[in-house]
Amino acid sequence: MGDARLVLLPAIRGLVSEGERVRRAIEEVQPEAVGLTVGREDLAALESYDGSEHPPANWEEELYVAGLSQWGDVRKPPPCFVEAVRLAKERGLILRALDFNDEDYTEKYVELVTAWDLLGHTRLHKKAGKHRWEATTPEEFVLEFDRFVSEPEGYVALERAREGHIAQRLAKLARKHRSLLAVVEYERATAVWEILRSVLQDDPRDQRSM
Numbered sequence: 701m702g703d704a705r706l707v708l709l710p711a712i713r714g715l716v717s718e719g720e721r722v723r724r725a726i727e728e729v730q731p732e733a734v735g736l737t738v739g740r741e742d743l744a745a746l747e748s749y750d751g752s753e754h755p756p757a758n759w760e761e762e763l764y765v766a767g768l769s770q771w772g773d774v775r776k777p778p779p780c781f782v783e784a785v786r787l788a789k790e791r792g793l794i795l796r797a798l799d800f801n802d803e804d805y806t807e808k809y810v811e812l813v814t815a816w817d818l819l820g821h822t823r824l825h826k827k828a829g830k831h832r833w834e835a836t837t838p839e840e841f842v843l844e845f846d847r848f849v850s851e852p853e854g855y856v857a858l859e860r861a862r863e864g865h866i867a868q869r870l871a872k873l874a875r876k877h878r879s880l881l882a883v884v885e886y887e888r889a890t891a892v893w894e895i896l897r898s899v900l901q902d903d904p905r906d907q908r909s910m
Contacts, residue, residue, distance in 0.1 A: 705879040706870065707731070710889035711780035712838050714765065717772050719779035722883055726787050731881040733794035735873060736781050737866055737888060739805065743797040746777060746785045760849050763828050767845060771838040784883050798869045798882060799862060808861050817854030824851060839886060846887040863888055867895035874900075 709725045711718045726734065736743060754776045756762040765774045788795050800808060831848065835841035850856050866888065873880055884892055 703878065704874055705729070705731075706874045707879075707881045708870075708889060708893055709881060709883050710886040711778075711883050712768070712842055712886050713778040713780065714768055714774040714776060715772055715838060716775055716779050719783035722780050722783045723787060725881060725883075726784070726791075726793075729879060729881045731793060731877075731879040733796055733873065733877040733880045734784050734788045735796040735798045735870065735880055735882040736784055737798050737882075737884050738781060739799045740797045740801040742799075743785075743795060746781055747789070747795070749777060749782060749785070759825050759828060763831075763849075764845055767833050767835075767841055768838060771841070780883055784881075794877070796869075796873055796880075798866045798884075800865055804865075809858060812857045812861065813852075813854035817852035820852035821849075821855065824849065842885075842887045859888070860891070863891040864895055866892050867899055870896050871899045 707725070707729050709722065711722060736746075738746065756765055756776065761776070765776075768774050785795060787793070799805075828848075833841060833844055835844045846859075850859055866884065870880070870882055870892070
């Protein structure tokens, strides 16, 4: 993108081995800044993280950990983000939050998720214990899991809103940094990239090859 370089690294949240992929990517790209698909508050928590492991906070996280564990150890907070923050601090790289902050996320949730969606999501909890995953790779699993837990229409709309916000943030940050490595959760990465391409092509300031 002109003199700037933007690299998207799709990462599987929770899988311990993804920390090594992030480390290799940072060493290869040598970015000026690192962006993560977390909100401002979560980024602050990652920067002060003490290394302890956190248990799943709800049934969705329990289901995710149980399913993903067949491909390796799973930890919370996600090693892909923990390692990115650790290396950024070690190397003096700029850290950027790409997702909604807590207040904006809450506003968007209230706007998009209806009582009917909440009821449908509750029904998913009852179906979760009997669900049999068809995935044969961790990448297939996170996509299948995302489809399962985002089934009610409002939750789908909420994730689309997140993707749009992340893409807009990346477009803005790409104008501020010579090089930016964005660690994007795998299930959001393709949509974020497609939206980002559209945003940059529509902006007269960004008529640059991608």
